[in-house]
Amino acid sequence: MEQARSSVVQAASPVSGEETARRxxxxxxxxxxxxxxxxxxxxxxxxxxxxxxxxxxxxxxxKRLEIRDEDAGIFRYGGWLPIRRTFDAAxxxxxxxxxxxxxRLGLERLFIAFSGYWPEKGARMDTxxxxxxxxxxxCARIPDGETRELVVASAGNTGRAFLQVASENAIPATVVxxxxxxxxxxxxxxxxxxxxxxVVKGDVDYLDAIxxxxxxxxxxxxxxxxxxxxxxxxxxxxxxxxxxAETIGRIPHHYFQAVGSGTGGIAAWEMSLRLAADGRYGNxxxxxxxxxxxxFAIMTEAWSRSLRDLPPLPEPTARRRLRRLMASxxxxxxxxxxxxxxxxxxxxxxxxxxxxxxxxxARRAGLLFEKLEGCDLxxxxxxxxxxxxxxxxxxxxxxxxxxxxNITGGGERKLAAEGRRLLVNPDVFFTAEDATVEQIxxxxxxxxRRI
Numbered sequence: 001m002e003q004a005r006s007s008v009v010q011a012a013s014p015v016s017g018e019e020t021a022r023r024x025x026x027x028x029x030x031x032x033x034x035x036x037x038x039x040x041x042x043x044x045x046x047x048x049x050x051x052x053x054x055x056x057x058x059x060x061x062x063k064r065l066e067i068r069d070e071d072a073g074i075f076r077y078g079g080w081l082p083i084r085r086t087f088d089a090a091x092x093x094x095x096x097x098x099x100x101x102x103x104r105l106g107l108e109r110l111f112i113a114f115s116g117y118w119p120e121k122g123a124r125m126d127t128x129x130x131x132x133x134x135x136x137x138x139c140a141r142i143p144d145g146e147t148r149e150l151v152v153a154s155a156g157n158t159g160r161a162f163l164q165v166a167s168e169n170a171i172p173a174t175v176v177x178x179x180x181x182x183x184x185x186x187x188x189x190x191x192x193x194x195x196x197x198x199v200v201k202g203d204v205d206y207l208d209a210i211x212x213x214x215x216x217x218x219x220x221x222x223x224x225x226x227x228x229x230x231x232x233x234x235x236x237x238x239x240x241x242x243x244x245a246e247t248i249g250r251i252p253h254h255y256f257q258a259v260g261s262g263t264g265g266i267a268a269w270e271m272s273l274r275l276a277a278d279g280r281y282g283n284x285x286x287x288x289x290x291x292x293x294x295x296f297a298i299m300t301e302a303w304s305r306s307l308r309d310l311p312p313l314p315e316p317t318a319r320r321r322l323r324r325l326m327a328s329x330x331x332x333x334x335x336x337x338x339x340x341x342x343x344x345x346x347x348x349x350x351x352x353x354x355x356x357x358x359x360x361x362a363r364r365a366g367l368l369f370e371k372l373e374g375c376d377l378x379x380x381x382x383x384x385x386x387x388x389x390x391x392x393x394x395x396x397x398x399x400x401x402x403x404x405x406n407i408t409g410g411g412e413r414k415l416a417a418e419g420r421r422l423l424v425n426p427d428v429f430f431t432a433e434d435a436t437v438e439q440i441x442x443x444x445x446x447x448x449r450r451i
Contacts, residue, residue, distance in 0.1 A: 025082050027056045027231060030341030035059070038082070041143055045229040055341035057270060058082045058231040064278050067246065074133055074239040075140075080274060081239075082232050083140035089168055090136045093240050094123040095247040098405070100372030101385075105392050109402045111248055113240045117411030118375045126188035128378060128415055130237065130264075130408040131161035137236035138162075138225060139171050149174055149196075149450060152225040153213035155206040155260070156184040156329045157378070157409060159197075162225075163424055167192040172450075174222065176213040176430075178204045180328065188420045196449055199426040205322050206260075207333045208432045218437045221450050228263040228336040237264045238271030241286070244404050250282040251275050252404040254397055256289045258357075258384035260330035262299060262343035264408070265290045269346040286404075288352035289396070290343070291387030293330045293380075296321040297356035299337050303347060304354070309338040326359040327379035353396060357386035365389055369407075378409035 027036040029047035031054030038044055047054055062079045071078055073090030093115040102110035114123050115130030125132045135158075142150065149172040152162045159175045164187040166173040174196040177185060182199065191197070198216070200208045210227075217224035228234065244252060255268050265288050272286040292300045296318070302310050313333070322331050336342040346352065357365075366382030369375075377385070388405055391397050415421060428447040434440055444450065 024062065024079065025058045025060045027082075028059045030054050030057055030345075039143070041146055042148070042223040043141065043226050043230055043232075045224070045226040053339045055229060055266070055336065055339060056231055057341060058235055060274070063274075064280070065242065065245070065275065074136060074236060077239050077242045080242065080271070081137045081140070081235050083137050084143060085140050087136055087140060087165070087169055091125050091132055093130065093133070093243045094118070094121050095243050096121065098373065101369060104368070104372055105389065106399050107392070107397065107401070107403055108399050110405060111244060111252065111403065112373070112405050112407055113244055114375070114407045114410065115240070116375070116378070116381075116407065116409050117415045119414070120374070123411065126415065126420070127157065127160040127164050128409050128412045129157035129161055130240065130406070131158045132165065133236045133239055134158065134233045135161040135165035135236075137232040138230060139165055139169060141230075141232040142171065146223075148172075148221050148223045150225055151176065151213050151217045151222050153177075153206070153210040153227070154181070155209065155331050156181040157380075158329075159185055160187060163187050163191060163195060163197065164189070166195045170194055174198055174216065176200065176209045176216065178206060178209045180205075182426070186421045186423045188415070188422065190422070191424055196427045197424050198428045198430060200430050200432060202431055203319070204432050205319060205333070206331045210334070212430050212432075212434065212440070215435065215437055215440050219441060228261055228266065228342070234263060234267040234270060237267035240406050241268050241271040241275065241404070245275055245281045248402065250402070251284055251286050253284065253401045254287050254289055254391075254403045255406065256291065256384055256388050256391070256404070257406040258291045258293070258327065258330060258380040258387065258408060259299070259335075259343075260292075260380075261332040261335040262290060262337060262346075263335075264406070265343060265352075266336065266341070266346050268406070269350060285350050288347055288350045289355065289387060289391055290347070290352065291355045291357055291384050293325050293327040293362065293383045294356040294358050296325055296331060297354075298333070299335060299343060300354040300356045302337065303344070308344050310335075324359070326362055327383050329380050330383065353391065355387040355390050357383045357390065361386040361389070375410050376413045377407065378412060381407045381409050384408065
């Protein structure tokens with residue numbers, strides 16, 4: 001809630017008439033419907049009305065999807081992205097119809113949205129992760145003249161994406177990660193001096209990185225990226241659905257994705273609503289199938305019990321379960337599940353389902369995909385394929401249904417074979433005990449970083 005309160009203070013500043021005139025979107029509170037103006041600095045992350053926590057949602061001036069072929073990557077969908085600029089190096093997912101996996105599962109219309117590195121398919125995300133779809137629009141949303149530094153928390157793949165995109169475009173940013181994720185923090189180019197990698201040391205997890213990033217954001221020279229509350233992050237991920245609609249010509253019946261926070265599922269839901277309102281791609285509700293990695297499947301457990309709020313989980317139990325995950329990036333202990341406009345609402349509106357996939361099933365599913373489709377998957381994407389297998393076995397997907405499988409990462413072995421993975425050395429170390437702004441500032445000063 002601290003992030004939301006600080007964003008409201010920023011939003012209270014006046015917005016120029018010129019800025020309002022050229023802005024192609026407003027922000028709507030999902031809970032109360034209040035129309036909010038974009039913040040002139042930082043990001044607007046919450047509604048100032050005194051109600052239960054709620055996401056904001058971008059409301060675009062153009063109600064029809066217009067594809068801009070003159071722009072690069074996902075910025076082709078710029079009319080439905082809350083951005084102030086574009087970047088030439090932007091990427092986008094590749095959508096194609098499956099043959100091998102579809103035949104094995106008995107699905108006649110299985111489409112795969114692949115976000116990763118697979119040059120043979122035209123996929124060239126150098127971080128091998130769909131998190132680049134978040135990083136580009138978030139960076140493109142930063143206001144002109146912003147002098148503070150963006151702060152992003154990550155369990156691994158988000159950190160890679162923001163390190164890569166911020167370095168490409170000389171955007172001041174600090175990425176905060178837990179120590180266990182360091183082997184997965186690499187990019188395909190040198191890190192820019194304006195970009196900082198901060199590591200939380202010890203027996204910590206993603207939540208520790210989030211909490212440290214929140215404290216860091218309290219320093220005057222920094223501002224929070226916002227996670228699920230950032231509409232640019234969600235709508236960037238939602239371009240997977242736009243790419244699918246562009247390729248297939250209509251809204252899929254089913255959407256499968258592995259989730260840690262569930263933000264990608266919310267994003268897919270929101271973008272499918274825009275497509276339905278457009279009217280040219282059908283008006284069906286795209287059913288969400290969100291997949292977690294057992295034994296840490298807290299949203300799946302809550303959804304199976306029809307609970308809007310996640311039951312409390314003792315910290316020792318949570319940490320013990322997290323250590324057993326194959327897909328460590330699917331490890332958010334405080335996801336946007338019960339918040340208005342969050343995962344629970346998305347699943348309810350679409351008649352969705354959730355799945356818990358074991359490490360053993362995920363490994364088999366990943367190998368099956370590589371054998372039948374031709375590319376290695378990251379662990380989270382393998383979990384997703386396992387969820388699709390479970391859904392087919394349970395009869396939740398019919399053979400003629402139009403299915404979109406969101407493969408959120410893959411091709412790391414292909415990129416490694418080209419020798420283009422460069423591990424990023426940390427710039428500053430924190431611990432979970434660094435719980436005040438003063439302690440964080442002292443560590444930054446000792447490392448020679450900005451305070």
